[in-house]
Amino acid sequence: MxxxxxxxxxxxxxxxxxxxxxxxxxxxxxxxxxxxxxxxxxxxxxxxxxxxxxxxxxxxxxxxVAASVVPKETAGGPVRGIVAHRTGTGSKTDSSIMETPQSITVVTREQMTSQGARSIAEALRYEPGVISETRVGDRFDNVFIRGFGGFGANANYLHFWDGLRLPRGINFAMPSVDPYLLERVEILRGPASVLYGQNNLGGMVNLISKRPSATPQGEVFARVGDHNRIEGGFDVSGPITQDGQLLYRLIGLGRKADTEVNYTSTEREFIAPMITWRPTADTTFTVRAVHSRDPSTYQPNWLPALGTLRVNANGQIPRNFFAGHPNYNSYSRTQDSIAYEFEHHLDETWTVRQNFRYMNLSSEIKALSVTGFGAGSTCGAGTTANVCIGRQSTHYIENLQAATIDNQAEAKFATGWLQHTVLAGVDFQKSSSDATFGNGATTYVNYLNPSYGTIAGPALTTQTIQERDQTGVYLQDQIRLGKLAAVIGVRNDWANATSDTRTIATGVYTNRSHPSDSATTWRTGLTYLFDNGLAPYVSYATSFEPTIGTDYTGTAFVPTTGEQFEVGVKYQPNGFDGFVMLSLYDITQNNVLTMDTAHLYAAYPACTQSGINCQIQQGQVRSKGVELSAKLTPIPGFDVIAAVAHNEIEITKSTQVVSGISIQGKVPVGAPANTASLWADYTIQSGQMMGFGFGGGVRYVGESFGDNINSTAMIVPAYILADAMLHYDLNGLSPQLKGWKLALNVTNLFDKTYVSACASAIQCFYGNGRSTMGTIRYQW
Structure with missing residues (x-):
């Protein structure tokens, strides 16, 4: 094209x-x-x-319009290349990234394709201040942003899909969106509660879907890789009617692969039909449905620190060691959603929108979760204790239904010298989760010589039902006075939740929580746009996030609240496509949840391995840091992506003591202080090799702590990974091959063995080894 x-x-x-x-x-x-x-x-x-x-x-x-003409970039539309200029995530209006007084970066469709991203987590590898693979796999996508993240029930899972909140279940019923469905992934750092309600203070990830196109287009691809990976997909779009009132898009994908861990596999299939109706130039109505099925997913077991992070005199735990049971461990998920986006321009001033999505998700997991080392005799006579790993069986069946709707009215007008874009909105979200589960006996396996034998799964003994709803009313004004751009917004939320856990056999409730909260949040910011492309900005924002459940004493959790101060400068160079951003931030969050396994399991027997009643609100956390990022295309065919971030996050208030040591003044687990990355891709522009390209990248993740007391024995070392890529647009070889493209992607090029993170002394995670994928693609 x-x-x-x-x-x-x-x-x-x-x-x-x-x-x-x-x-x-x-x-x-x-x-x-x-x-x-x-x-x-x-x-x-x-x-x-x-x-x-x-x-x-x-x-x-x-x-x-001729096919050779690039369409105007919009907040939700495609981007040519790696540099996006507009966003809707930071304002819910079609706005310039330069004028938005907050740190925003965009992973475009072209960047995802070039880097061979197979999951949202992989698409975020080169973004500043974001750690997306603390626990590898394609089952869930959880992230650390500006130091805020977590593990297990406290993990910071992906947040929004087309501006509407992604729901989450009680434990394992978490949605997953395939990157092939997406046009872009946008990361907004810092609070976003004014526009979106309850949200993680570190930032949000907004997934922007592909949409039907007025120009006929399409592609099919096939991919093969190591570990018997095979994958194929298609994406076709265009007008249905000659007058262009009806447009369609149909996306489908199927894949299946083994993994580097023994007895594990991953499989996915989805189909996504979409249709857009434009009865007039002022009205657009798009409906999108997605049916996704994951018969199996990949997320390796956590493993003890001794033998992964620390040296075990008996030998290290192999990276391909399977801690579960080949005939028991499994995870399946079926996910269905239907959504629509409606927009109507009433006149030159007013525009109204309504966005809606309903999602139904069911999942079932059978797993053996590592509990630590057992006595050597449990793995057979003569077995050393520190090679005999204990694993508790668990079985969860979950269902999740959720609906969310966002109603907006936008007005553009002037008052004297001031140009206004005012947005008023009311949104509502409701979810219902039902989990039936049971935990069984602990069994043991020798990781040096595994013999799995037979296993009987646990009975389903407990049921938890959760209901959540939230209503929010918000008002925002984007003001422009010459080269000065300002934004101010305010929101009020009303949130209700119920969480009831009962024993199935007796019907007796063991845990009941019915919190009801309301909060007002606000933000303001200023940006000045210089003619030379520089745009310094300053902003302040607050956040609010309701919390379901109780601590180990039965006390209901209170909402987390927070605030952020941010200053920075953005730069859009003249003469070539590029975007550079430098930001400094200071975040304070109160009433933060954490799970302290080692302390609470011993002190409070009601705290189970599944995490129920294991959480505490540790007080206050403060995060300060600086981020520098750049996405540049300085000459035709040459793309550069660079990012550096330094983060200082600290538990500034806490009464919690672990093993006689206060956690106040310590760094939360899994949050590295330093990250950096560099990616470059060059495509030859002329001559006999025109269309041939090559590139690669380097990713650095600094050391992190694996426990809340920051013991030296639980320091996870820094690691550096290299990626490489080759691609060839065969049109440069012959006009008869127009549309055909080949690509080869290799991640962790040197097959480095490393620990990506630890959540405790019995919960450490190996990172991904080398992965190689070859892709053939035909586009028209």
Missing amino acids: LYTSVLVIADQWPGALHVAHAQSTNGASLPLIVVESPAPRAPRRPVRATSPAQRAAAISQPKQ
């Missing part, structure tokens, strides 16, 4: 003729294209067609 540097914007007036060079996807110059460009000063909002004939003409206009 051909591209040009000229943006043809259908909603602006025709004006002077401009001449521009067109380029192919590999950057080679093509003949000059002459197009109509707008006059220097365009109206603030498009002049809208009023008669039926005018509206029909406006709707069908995309058919008349």
Whole structure:
């Protein structure tokens, strides 16, 4: 497909003729294209067609635009290359990233494809301040942002999909969105409660879906890799009717693979039909359905620190060691969702929107979870104790239903010299979760010579039912005065939750919690846009996040609250495509949940291995840091992505004592202080090798702590990983091969064995070994 540097914007007036060079996807110059460009000063909002004939003409206009013309970038649309300029995540309006006074980066579709991302976690590898693979696998996507994350029930799972909250179940019923469905992944750092309600203070990840296209297009691909990986998919889109009122998109994928851990596999299949109806130039209605099925998923067991993080005199635990049981361990998930997006322009000032999604998810997990080392005799006569690993069986069946709706009214107007974009909204979300589970006996296996024998799963003994709902009302004003851009917003939330746990045999409730909370949050920020591309900014924001459950004493949790101060500067260079951002932040969060396994298991027998009643609110956490990121295309065909982050996170208030040591002043588990990454990709622009490209990257993750008392024995060392990539657009080889592309991606190029993180002395995680994938793709 051909591209040009000229943006043809259908909603602006025709004006002077401009001449521009067109380029192919590999950057080679093509003949000059002459197009109509707008006059220097365009109206603030498009002049809208009023008669039926005018509206029909406006709707069908995309058919008349040459395929070589790049469409105008919008907040939810595709991006050419790796540099995005607009976002809706930071404001819920189509806004410039430069004018948004908060740290935002965007992983574009092209970046995900180039780096061979197979999950959202892998797509986030090169983003500043984000740690996405503390526990590897494709079962769940959880992240640390600016030091805030967690493990198990406290993990910071992905947050939003097309601006609507992704629900979460009680324990293992967590949604998963495949990156092949997405146009972009946006990371907004710091609080986002003013627009989205309850949210993690460190930041949010917003997944932006692909949408139907007015221009016919499509692709099919096939992929093979190590560990018997095989995968295929398709993505086709275009108009259904000649007048362009109906558009469609259909995306499908299937994959199956073994993994580097013995007796584990992963499998996924999904189909996603979408349709857009545009009856007039002022009205758009898009419906999207996704059916996804994961018969098996990959998330290796945690393992003891002795033998992974620390040297075991008997020998290290092999990276491919399977701590479960080949005939028992499994995880399956079926996920269905239907969503719609409605937008209508009432006039030149007012626009209304309504976004909705309903999701149904069911999951079942059977697992053996490592409890530590047992006596040597439990693994047979003559066995050394420190090679005999204990594992407790567990069985969970969960169902999750959730619905969320967001109603918005946007007004654009002027008051004197001030230009306003005012957004008012009401959103509502409700979820219902039902988990039936049981825990069984502890069995043992010798990791040096595993003999799994037979196993009987536990009985389902306990049921937990949770209901959550939240209503929020918000108001935001984006103000522009010359080169000064300001934003101010306020929101009030009302949140209710119930959580009831009972013993199935007796019907007796063992844990009941019915919190009801409300909170007001607000934010404000300023950005000044210099002519040279620099845009310094400053912002302040607060957050609110309800918390379900009780601690080990039966006391109900209170909501977490927090605030952030942030200053920074963004830079958009003149002369080539690029975006650079430097930000400094100071975050304080109160009433933070944590789970202290070693202390509470011994002191409170009611605290079970599944995490029920194991959580405590440790007081206050403060995170300070600096982030520098850059995404640049300095010359045609050459992309550079760089990121550096330093984070100082500390438990600043706590009465908790572990093994006689106060955790106040300590660093939370799993949060490294330093990260850095660099990625480069070059495609040859001319000559016999035109279309051939190569690249790679280096990722550094600094050391972290594996316990809350920050003992020297539980320091997880820093690690450096290398990735490599080759790709070839065969159009450069022959015009008859136009549309055919080959790619080879290798991650962890040198097959480094490393521990990615530890959550406790019995919960350490190996990182991924080397992975190699070859892809053949045909696009039209």
